[in-house]
Each structure stands twice: as C-alpha cells, then as structure tokens.
Amino acid sequence: MNTEITFDHLNIYVRTKIPTNRYLKVFLVIVNLSAAIGLFYFVFFLQKDKPNPLPLLLPIAYGCTIGKYFLWNTFGEEFYIISTTHITYQHHYGIWKTTQKTLKYDFISTDSTNQNELTLIFINYNNEKLQEEIFRTSLPISAVDSERIFNRLNQIKIDEFGDEVNFPKIFAN
Numbered sequence: 525m526n527t528e529i530t531f532d533h534l535n536i537y538v539r540t541k542i543p544t545n546r547y548l549k550v551f552l553v554i555v556n557l558s559a560a561i562g563l564f565y566f567v568f569f570l571q572k573d574k575p576n577p578l579p580l581l582l583p584i585a586y587g588c589t590i591g592k593y594f595l596w597n598t599f600g601e602e603f604y605i606i607s608t609t610h611i612t613y614q615h616h617y618g619i620w621k622t623t624q625k626t627l628k629y630d631f632i633s634t635d636s637t638n639q640n641e642l643t644l645i646f647i648n649y650n651n652e653k654l655q656e657e658i659f660r661t662s663l664p665i666s667a668v669d670s671e672r673i674f675n676r677l678n679q680i681k682i683d684e685f686g687d688e689v690n691f692p693k694i695f696a697n
Contacts, residue, residue, distance in 0.1 A: 527665050531676050533683065535607050538673065540663040542600040549598050556594040559586065595619060602663050606632075606673065608681050611646050611659055627658045632677075634670060635660075642670045 526541035544552075563583040570579045599618025604611060612626040629646040636642050641664035648658045665673075 527669050529669055529672060534680065535605050536673055536676055536680075538604050538606065538665070538669075540602045540661070540665060542597060542663065544598060552594055552598045556591060556598070560591065592617065600663075602661060604659075604661070606677065608677060613659060615662070629658055632674075637664045640667055641665065642667055644670065644673075 526543055528537075528539045530537045560583060563586055567579040567582060570576055595617045596615075599616075601616040602613070603616065604613040610626055610628050612624055614624045615622045627646070627648070629648050631647055633645040633647055634642045635645055643664050644661045645657055646659040647655050650656050
C-alpha cells in the first residue's frame with residue numbers, strides 16, 4: 525500500500541494511493557479509452573437522417589458510472605486530514621478531485637480487512653446518543669501506519685492541554 529503520513533503540531537495528513545501494477549494501468553487505460561471511443565462511434569452511427577440527442581446520454585452515463593470506477597482503480601488517491609475533533613477528506617480520480625468535506629467526529633474505530641491492513645472508521649454520536657458512522661476510509665492502511673496515526677493523535681491531545689497553551693497550572697492540596 526502506498527501511504528504517506530505527515531504531521532504538524534495540530535493535524536495528521538494521510539495520502540493513500542491505490543497500488544496498481546504498471547501493466548494493469550496500461551490495460552485499464554486502453555480498455556477505458558476503447559469503450560469511450562466505441563460509445564461515441566455508436567452514438568454517431570445512430571445519427572442517420574436527423575439529429576437524435578438521446579444516444580448522447582450513453583457516453584455520459586458510462587463516464588459517470590463504469591468509467592469513474594476505471595479511473596479510480598487506475599489512478600485513485602485518497603487524502604484526509606485528521607485533527608483531534610474533525611476529519612477532512614478528498615478523493616482524487618486522476619482527472620478530477622472531489623470537493624473537500626469536513627466532518628466532526630467523536631472517536632475513531634478500526635475494521636481489519638486482513639491481519640496487516642486496517643480501515644479507519646470515524647464515528648459520531650447523534651442526538652439520540654447512538655453511534656453513526658460518518659466516514660470510512662476506502663483504502664486500507666497498514667497496522668503500523670494506523671498505530672503511528674493513533675500515537676500522534678494522542679500526543680496532539682496531550683499537547684493541546686499542555687503548558688504552552690497557557691492553561692492555569694493545577695496544584696494538588
């Protein structure tokens with residue numbers, strides 16, 4: 525798994541890429557381009573005597589469904605920023621990026637896909653005090669990387685209430 529983790533004093537930045545073989549990437553690009561070109565040829569082939577705009581929806585539907593997943597499996601990246609209370613995430617499909625979304629979470633859970641890889645699950649409590657999943661990473665990260673993330677989050681939480689934040693010192697009686 526291609527995972528890059530960087531830190532600053534308030535946030536953790538994680539970038540995960542889909543580990544696709546170079547030959548598989550070439551194959552997926554060829555299949556995707558040939559399918560798109562074939563659909564456009566089919567659309568223009570149906571334009572016999574008079575213009576028919578309805579077949580133009582076929583390549584658009586392909587690009588929004590199957591073509592999108594081909595791009596994700598070929599060039600997909602997931603980027604998220606974790607603070608102690610919020611998660612900001614964005615997906616990159618190689619050609620376009622989704623907009624960044626920021627959500628508040630209460631705690632992080634994990635789901636193991638196998639022994640060495642974990643999926644992070646960000647959970648929030650709703651008004652009825654029930655847990656609801658607000659975000660789940662789509663690409664798993666290694667157990668070692670998740671341990672680095674949790675250790676750094678704990679360090680950030682400790683530093684938020686440290687001496688440099690100017691909270692009053694509490695002395696025992």
